Amino acid sequence: xxxxxxxxxxxxxxxxxxxxxxxxxxxxxxxxxxxxxxxxxxxxxxxxxxxxxxxxxxxxxxxxxxxxxxxxxxxxxxxxxxxxxxxxxxxxxxxxxxxxxxxxxxxxxxxxxxxxxxxxxxxxxxxxxxxxxxxxxxxxxxxxxxxxxxxxxxxxxxxxxxxxxxxxxxxxxxxxxxxxxxxxxxxxxxxxxxxxxxxxxxxxxxxxxxxxxxxxxxxxxxxxxxxxxxxxxxxxxxxxxxxxxxxxxxxxxxxxxxxxxxxxxxxxxxxxxxxxxxxxxxxxxxxxxxxxxxxxxxxxxxxxxxxxxxxxxxxxxxxxxxxxxxxxxxxxxxxxxxxxxxxxxxxxxxxxxxxxxxxxxxxxxxxxxxxxxxxxxxxxxxxxxxxxxxxxxxxxxxxxxxxxxxxxxx
Ligand code: RNT
Ligand code: ZN
Numbered sequence: 421x422x423x424x425x426x427x428x429x430x431x432x433x434x435x436x437x438x439x440x441x442x443x444x445x446x447x448x449x450x451x452x453x454x455x456x457x458x459x460x461x462x463x464x465x466x467x468x469x470x471x472x473x474x475x476x477x478x479x480x481x482x483x484x485x486x487x488x489x490x491x492x493x494x495x496x497x498x499x500x501x502x503x504x505x506x507x508x509x510x511x512x513x514x515x516x517x518x519x520x521x522x523x524x525x526x527x528x529x530x531x532x533x534x535x536x537x538x539x540x541x542x543x544x545x546x547x548x549x550x551x552x553x554x555x556x557x558x559x560x561x562x563x564x565x566x567x568x569x570x571x572x573x574x575x576x577x578x579x580x581x582x583x584x585x586x587x588x589x590x591x592x593x594x595x596x597x598x599x600x601x602x603x604x605x606x607x608x609x610x611x612x613x614x615x616x617x618x619x620x621x622x623x624x625x626x627x628x629x630x631x632x633x634x635x636x637x638x639x640x641x642x643x644x645x646x647x648x649x650x651x652x653x654x655x656x657x658x659x660x661x662x663x664x665x666x667x668x669x670x671x672x673x674x675x676x677x678x679x680x681x682x683x684x685x686x687x688x689x690x691x692x693x694x695x696x697x698x699x700x701x702x703x704x705x706x707x708x709x710x711x712x713x714x715x716x717x718x719x720x721x722x723x724x725x726x727x728x729x730x731x732x733x734x735x736x737x738x739x740x741x742x743x744x745x746x747x748x749x750x751x752x753x754x755x756x757x758x759x760x761x762x763x764x765x766x767x768x769x770x771x772x773x774x775x776x777x778x779x780x781x782x783x784x785x786x787x788x789x790x791x792x793x794x795x796x797x798x799x800x801x802x803x804x805x806x807x808x809x810x811x812x813x814x815x816x817x818x819x820x821x822x823x824x825x826x827x828x829x830x
Pocket of ligand 2: 598637670697737
């Protein structure tokens with residue numbers, strides 16, 4: 421089937437071998453937090469807050485770093501290619517409680533060593549939520565100077581750790597700052613929190629971290645911050661351009677008809693890099709598992725059609741506790757890779773030629789024909805060459821793992 425697909429694509433002017441080679445070089449940053457419903461290991465009874473919500477009670481969530489790594493290993497064995505792990509600060513390892521502003525690289529050394537042994541890159545995030553000092557709804561933009569200072573120190577510590585991660589692994593860590601700050605109801609002052617956030621970020625970024633790439637993530641609204649979010653899109657777009665850092669675009673953080681695929685080319689005219697949080701909002705920022713839908717295809721197509729692989733860091737951000745969590749990872753990452761492959765198999769040169777000639781008939785005709793080309797055969801070949809299960813074969817593996825391992829966690 422692959423060799424037939426190869427010939428059919430060749431007739432269209434597309435080289436499937438080149439596509440397979442390029443796909444193998446694109447890492448996806450796999451978010452650790454799908455494995456335990458954004459719980460982390462600070463405190464076993466910690467409550468998720470700050471407008472983040474996970475629904476579902478599928479059994480078997482990871483309760484310890486070792487369980488989370490075991491689950492990640494299972495997922496990685498079912499995902500073709502070489503990828504990255506995306507860690508949050510609340511996933512530290514320590515026998516004694518450590519305040520967020522006192523975290524150090526040694527609390528993450530277990531993760532760094534694990535990534536090193538598996539040739540995985542590592543990305544990082546300060547965790548400005550699920551904490552008593554985030555309960556008032558404000559962190560880096562808090563009017564309380566002591567609270568603000570606490571979160572500034574947490575972010576500074578996080579960047580220093582990420583810098584060590586990047587140095588130790590020989591691959592820069594992307595450190596993404598997202599804060600939940602905002603008001604449930606109409607603010608009297610929309611400006612002052614943004615002035616405070618800008619000043620706080622300036623302090624955080626003042627320390628050079630050559631092995632770290634800084635990113636900032638906006639949001640439209642959260643539960644409890646419906647009327648106003650300090651870190652809006654305009655705020656961070658402007659900030660990232662001014663500082664020439666990366667902007668993080670989360671697919672669930674815009675108005676429901678607004679898509680991040682449309683923003684990539686525009687943002688990259690002014691920004692060095694982007695981080696994507698590939699997510700799937702259903703009616704709201706619901707963080708459903710990424711499926712192979714139109715918007716995923718549009719995002720992945722924009723990356724590869726413009727040769728932006730080196731400037732767009734692809735991260736995932738969803739958390740679904742209603743299904744097997746290892747399967748959630750596997751489905752989401754495999755879909756993201758499949759989306760990238762579909763983009764790579766597009767006859768982009770022909771489409772652009774038709775477009776330049778004003779031949780929009782040919783453009784539309786080829787775009788539509790491409791949709792039913794045998795991408796599945798090329799995807800299966802990618803899995804085969806990368807020692808990963810072909811088709812739905814991975815599912816029985818996950819079912820076995822659920823029975824043998826996950827169901828025993830009570
Ligand atoms: C929240 C943001 C943020 C988080 C993770 C856990 O709305 O999307 O990226 O989901 O950092
Ligand atoms: Zn996100």
